[in-house]
Structure formats: C-alpha cells, structure tokens
Amino acid sequence: MTVNVYGHGNPVRLFVAGLHGDEWRDTSDILYNINPPEHGTLITIPVVNSGKYVSTLDENYYKHQGMTIIYTIVKYQPSIYVELHSYSGDNFTNLTDNNRINRIGIPAYSILDNNVLLGSVAPYIRRNYFSKEALCLSFEIKKSDEKSRSFAEKIINTVKECKSRDEFIIFLRKRYPKQAEKAIENYKKFYGL
Ligand SMILES: [Zn+2]
Secondary structure (H helix, E strand, O other): OOOEEEEOOOOEEEEEEOOOOOOHHHHHHHHHOOOOOOOOEEEEEOOOOOOOOOOOOOOHHHHOOOHHHHHHHHHHOOOEEEEEEEEOHHHHHHHHOOOHHHHHOOOOOEEOOOOOEEEOOOHHHHHHHOOOOOEEEEEEEEOOOHHHHHHHHHHHHHHHHOOOHHHHHHHHHHHOHHHHHHHHHHHHHHHOO
C-alpha cells in the first residue's frame, strides 16, 4: 500500500480509504484525486486493505489488516484523522439508528446530505492513538451512488483545509446545526470529554 505525504508542518492530517473488502471501489478515488492542503501536511493512504472484510470495530483490524494506519499515526502524529468507508443501502438503518449505542455500544452516525454519514472512529484507535483534542472522523459513502461519492468528495476537501477540531466544529454547526449538536453530544457521552 502507498502512503502519500503532501505539504509540510502543522497541522498534520491523515486521510485513509479502502480499509477493507471492496470499499476501495467507492472511496479510494477521492484520495487519489485530492490536492495538497493550503496549510500544513496531508498524508493519504488511498487503499489500506482490499482483502477480506474485517470490521474496524474488531481490535484485530488495526493490528493486522490496518497495521499501516497505526505505523503512519505513530510516525507522523496527526491531529486530524479521517476514515472513508462505504455502506450498502441495506445497512443504512443499522448505522443511523439512535439505539445503536445500546445495541453495540457505539454511537449512531449522523446523516449529512446525499446519503453521506458522519461518525467517529473505532474506540480502540481513538483512545489508544490520539489525544483528546484530536479530530477523528469517519465518513460513510453509499455504495455505487455517484451523488453520495461526489458530495463526500466536497466535504473531504473542506475538512482538508480545517486546521483544528474547533474549526471543523464551527463549519459543521453552521452547515448542519442539528447533526453537529448530536455528534458533539454523542462524543461527550462516549468519551467523557
Ligand atoms: Zn468500512
């Protein structure tokens, strides 16, 4: 797998796609086509693993299939980390159900536009590899949905220019006030911050 480094200095951002199974089909192009940020550093891993599907909620994922992610985090210490995933339509309710926290212990995703979902990353990587102040996001793009993919591309380019977690929160509050409140509430409940 290829690790690309664009720009230099702080903030350091790491964006990853194609984390498991065939998700690279709907996510990797966004990172192949991304331009360097105006300020700071952007590191991308367009295809982390295209082998068998292992969920990122399974701790083994980051110890094996997703090992490159951990190496890259340890090496570059990013303060902004973004995972690009894709989901099939059948899974929409499962991902966005408010009861998800009670069912599997992970907060539900927020719905942005064009079936793009926003959530945090797996607790294992969030808690062990990032400071409390870091911004860790996970976007879910609907599979084989061009609108969903191109909308995600726009959002990713906005996140790419954010210099801090606060800057991203200001953007989210302005554009998606309801989703922002829910995301922040989930985050505080979950991480006690
Ligand atoms: Zn995924």
